[in-house]
Amino acid sequence: MKIIAVIPARYASTRFPAKLMQDLGGKTVILRTYEAAISTQLFDDVFVVTDSELIFDEIVFNGGKAIKSIKEHESGSDRIAEAVENLDVDIVINVQGDEPFIDAAPLEKVIEVFKNDTSKQVDLASLMCEIKDEADINNPNNVKVVVNQDSFALYFSRSVIPYPREVNVGVRYMKHIGIYAFRKQALLDFYSLPMKSLEASEKLEQLRYLEFGKRIKMVETNHIGIGIDTAEDLEKARKMLL
Template sequence: MNTTPLKIIAMIPARYAATRFPAKLMQDLNGKTVILRTYEAAKNTGLFEEVYVVTDSDIIYSEITENGGKAIMSKKEHQCGSDRIAEAVEDMDVDIVVNVQGDEPMIDMGSLEKVLDVFRGQDAEKIDLASLKAPIKEWKDVENPNHVKVVTNKEDFALYFSRSPIPYPREKEAGVTWFKHIGIYAFRKQALLDFQRLPMLGLEAAEKIEAIRYLEYGKNIKMVETNVKGVGIDTPEDLERARQLFS
């Protein structure tokens, strides 16, 4: 078991443009923008030595820095959050980097703690990154391609992620639990740097799920079960739901 203190930071990748809901991170969420709410929620967990928003947008950069937060401007265009974070942490002295989704302002501290604990556990040396999974109760959610599913081995290492129903139930009473992937990641710094220089392969390109790249190149992803689904803001309806929860 690893007892050496780990230097842990949080990075919140934040694009201004979003395909389904443009400028969603700058929408008002009960008096503060979505991105500022997320930044403050990450800070308030007390789990990180530092929290940064890393962005390609002057508007988001100003929103964070003018409210006393720390932000980093990306130097170049990036295809995904992992690439954006990798560039930002390249010269930082850190052990674990947590990717907090900018559109999930309701951070569950208990789930985050469970993810970070695996890097202090028995098989810590085998873990390149860790993430969360939550049981899916409704078949319509299993079928929904916007909900990424994950299957794991008996040690809870990820075998595959898919937008399709995995495992596929050949019989009605299959007796399995389906799991949704919750997109909070905790990376070893080296795994992030490796990701940045490895080209996208076919499975990731087909599914449009960046976690698959780690699997395709042999990285070990430890999955941690949670019952907290989080509130991701992908649509105006999600934003309205989040406003009601904050009220």
């Protein structure tokens, strides 16, 4: 089973323009993320896929592997699918470009799902963690997921799910963490399928997979990624390297 990591890297960012090309301890954020992915030693290969000449050149100049997007894409899945369409690969791990402090443990967990899935019942694997603070549960920026008894995703939402009409019944609120592992075919199917109403309403691409019958295995973790979404996040990251 050939497993690769793909790091989708857009230059534009609404909250923090050009964040992936910012300096982080003498290297750009995207280069540190790329090197961190390689250093996990979990992957047969690692690629950055980008719409930006600057990011492409940054990776290639430093001896890395990059793929230039040909089309404009609305989602990370679309960008990755185009990149891997002609690659000989079984499992594709989506690594976030703005998380340079990669923890290997949660990545190992999603890879293990496919190693154990001998009957190939799983199309995607992803991560979730429990949240208990009421503000976190109600925050629409925290995507919630509900699962069945076998930990397959039933639905993702920015709303509070399940709705707490009854309290003290043992409900746990689970936050979705956006690390994905895909079977290649699931990605290619996503690429050819249209956006439907649930995805359009919630602005969550994982709902397209569910709407078209793909099975997403969720794995619980305590890992919370350290992303760089703002200039303040970048300063915190710089201090972590000292």
